Amino acid sequence: MSAPCTTPGILVVEDDPLVSSYVTEILRKFALPVCGCASCGPEAIVLAEQNEPKLAIADIQLRGPTDGIEVARILRERFGVRTIFLSGVEDDRILERARDADPLGMLKKPFLPSQLLDAIPRAFFSGSAMPDEGAGEGADAAS
Secondary structure, three states: OOOOOOOOOEEEEOOOHHHHHHHHHHHHHOOOOEEEEEOOHHHHHHHHHHHOOOEEEEEOOOOOOOOHHHHHHHHHHHHOOEEEEEEOOOOHHHHHHHHHOOOOEEEEOOOOHHHHHHHOOHHHHOOOOOOOOOOOOOOEOOO
16 A cells, blocks of 8 residues: 555556556656555555545456446545546446446556556646647547
């Protein structure tokens, strides 16, 4: 579990340590604050309570009883935190459930750094410019 941070940032919820590290590295490279990394639903909720993230980036499928879709719903209902989903899932029923959770976006794994950055809403950058290190395609906005 990560230590509480003083700046509202991005909560990464991913049970694969390599993917979690990759996402965190991309965010930090572009000076985006990461306020925690969780590998399961309960840990994500605790980190959200402690760190008050502004945004979550979550894998749809997590190990344990709470999947990323349920985590996203809890984060939104309890903390007003919106989510961008990451997924390698191709099951239409799961993807429909994910869309019903009203994410800010969905990225299919594997993804490029530019796709992740493009999926992060401009609202996160209160007053500052969005990094434009190569515009990528593949980030589908879900509304």
